[in-house]
Amino acid sequence: MNCSLLIKNGRVVTEEGTLSADVFIEEGKIVHIGKSGEEDKAEKVIDVKGQFVLPGFIDPHVHFNDPGLTNSEDFYTGTSAAAAGGVTTVLEHPLTFPLPDNLKAFNEKKEIAESKAVVDFGLFGACSEKNQGEMKQMMESGASAFKTFLTYSPEIPKLDDGQITERMAFLADKDVILAIHCENNDIVNYYTNEMRCLGRTKPEDYPDGRPEISEIEAVSRMTLFAQETGCKVNIAHCTLQAAVNIVDDRRRNGADVSVETCPQYLLLNRTMLPELGVFGICNPPLRREEEVSKLWDCIFDGKIDWICSDHATYTVEEKMEGREDIFKTPAGVTSVELCCQLFFSEGVMKRGLSIEAFADLTSTNAAKRYNLYPQKGHIAVGADADIAILNPEEIWTVDDKSLKQMMKWSPYNGMEVRGKITKTIVNGIEAYDGKEVIAEKGSGRFIAPVRKVK
Numbered sequence: 001m002n003c004s005l006l007i008k009n010g011r012v013v014t015e016e017g018t019l020s021a022d023v024f025i026e027e028g029k030i031v032h033i034g035k036s037g038e039e040d041k042a043e044k045v046i047d048v049k050g051q052f053v054l055p056g057f058i059d060p061h062v063h064f065n066d067p068g069l070t071n072s073e074d075f076y077t078g079t080s081a082a083a084a085g086g087v088t089t090v091l092e093h094p095l096t097f098p099l100p101d102n103l104k105a106f107n108e109k110k111e112i113a114e115s116k117a118v119v120d121f122g123l124f125g126a127c128s129e130k131n132q133g134e135m136k137q138m139m140e141s142g143a144s145a146f147k148t149f150l151t152y153s154p155e156i157p158k159l160d161d162g163q164i165t166e167r168m169a170f171l172a173d174k175d176v177i178l179a180i181h182c183e184n185n186d187i188v189n190y191y192t193n194e195m196r197c198l199g200r201t202k203p204e205d206y207p208d209g210r211p212e213i214s215e216i217e218a219v220s221r222m223t224l225f226a227q228e229t230g231c232k233v234n235i236a237h238c239t240l241q242a243a244v245n246i247v248d249d250r251r252r253n254g255a256d257v258s259v260e261t262c263p264q265y266l267l268l269n270r271t272m273l274p275e276l277g278v279f280g281i282c283n284p285p286l287r288r289e290e291e292v293s294k295l296w297d298c299i300f301d302g303k304i305d306w307i308c309s310d311h312a313t314y315t316v317e318e319k320m321e322g323r324e325d326i327f328k329t330p331a332g333v334t335s336v337e338l339c340c341q342l343f344f345s346e347g348v349m350k351r352g353l354s355i356e357a358f359a360d361l362t363s364t365n366a367a368k369r370y371n372l373y374p375q376k377g378h379i380a381v382g383a384d385a386d387i388a389i390l391n392p393e394e395i396w397t398v399d400d401k402s403l404k405q406m407m408k409w410s411p412y413n414g415m416e417v418r419g420k421i422t423k424t425i426v427n428g429i430e431a432y433d434g435k436e437v438i439a440e441k442g443s444g445r446f447i448a449p450v451r452k453v454k
């Protein structure tokens with residue numbers, strides 16, 4: 001067989017199991033999986049002996065700040081970091097300006113991203129107070145899903161419970177997901193204020209301003225709304241076993257709810273905050289150490305649908321605004337490049353997660369949920385040739401300075417990682433060669449979901 005790219009001697013992770021095989025790629029698609037022989041001709045051959053050939057990672061929750069906040073990230077630097085981390089598709093969430101809560105802003109953002117991205121991407125639309133008609137148009141224009149926040153931020157309109165149930169009822173018959181940032185606004189405001197009154201404004205005080213109950217209550221309420229309205233909901237960046245168990249219960253009662261978590265809640269905990277300072281501040285906040293191990297139990301119990309980075313960055317100066325009062329720090333941590341490698345190191349190498357479960361959690365499950373499958377999310381004949389090649393033998397240390405993202409900080413600097421991405425293939429083309437991102441700016445494509453119901 002003739003092909004443009006042949007990936008030889010890999011441990012190919014498919015939905016049917018892991019095979020010793022070669023992967024044949026032609027015109028951006030996987031055309032054959034098997035053993036190559038003398039008669040096979042490839043324009044380019046990559047020998048990956050001993051390494052995992054994984055479905056390209058899908059990070060369904062990133063913020064790339066473009067347009068509006070491109071002093072700290074843009075679609076080129078964000079997707080370059082993604083490519084260096086084995087991520088071949090990102091779904092980008094609104095925290096961009098103008099807010100994509102209308103068709104015009106959504107389409108403008110799509111154009112900007114198309115001109116800069118080096119991996120494939122989808123875009124979330126935002127919910128705002130009176131944009132129901134615009135939501136329908138954004139869906140038709142290919143919005144991956146919609147996002148709403150329950151906590152107030154000056155930039156993004158917070159919807160109240162009435163508006164959210166109305167929005168859920170509207171989306172219920174449309175095969176589109178509403179992703180929700182779940183923290184109870186009243187509880188967060190009350191405790192943040194209390195902490196300030198007590199003069200507790202150091203990094204280690206931050207989690208007490210956003211206590212666990214605020215997340216558990218919000219997850220309980222939103223999953224109840226999902227159950228009652230029939231809307232498909234995704235619980236964004238869940239941090240607690242108690243909240244995951246609520247999702248699990250509601251699912252048993254017919255709610256169509258998925259739940260994700262992030263490396264910051266699986267590798268970091270609040271005792272690290274004095275050292276991490278402003279660079280460990282995210283919402284929801286880092287939790288107690290014992291909660292981290294309970295969250296791992298949820299992974300092994302199959303109760304969490306996927307891992308995402310929730311990559312959200314600011315300039316060092318912006319983060320340092322919270323030096324005196326931690327509650328002034330803009331919340332967010334970076335990890336689009338590190339997310340799946342950290343999860344491999346900790347999950348597969350240290351805790352014994354199977355490589356097949358790893359592929360489900362980093363690619364397949366999110367592809368299915370967001371209607372990108374079978375084009376994305378697995379290694380199979382006919383699928384897009386999006387591939388992450390990972391060497392499990394390589395041990396390396398995170399060095400923030402070498403990250404491809406625009407801002408060279410993360411909460412993982414100096415952490416030892418077992419397993420490294422050595423190549424990333426996007427649509428059959430090498431996008432990352434193990435050292436540098438070699439994909440052309442603008443080579444990433446906009447990917448619209450294929451909905452079962454229009």
Ligand SMILES: [Zn+2]
Pocket residue numbers: 061062063093310312
């Ligand atoms: Zn987010």
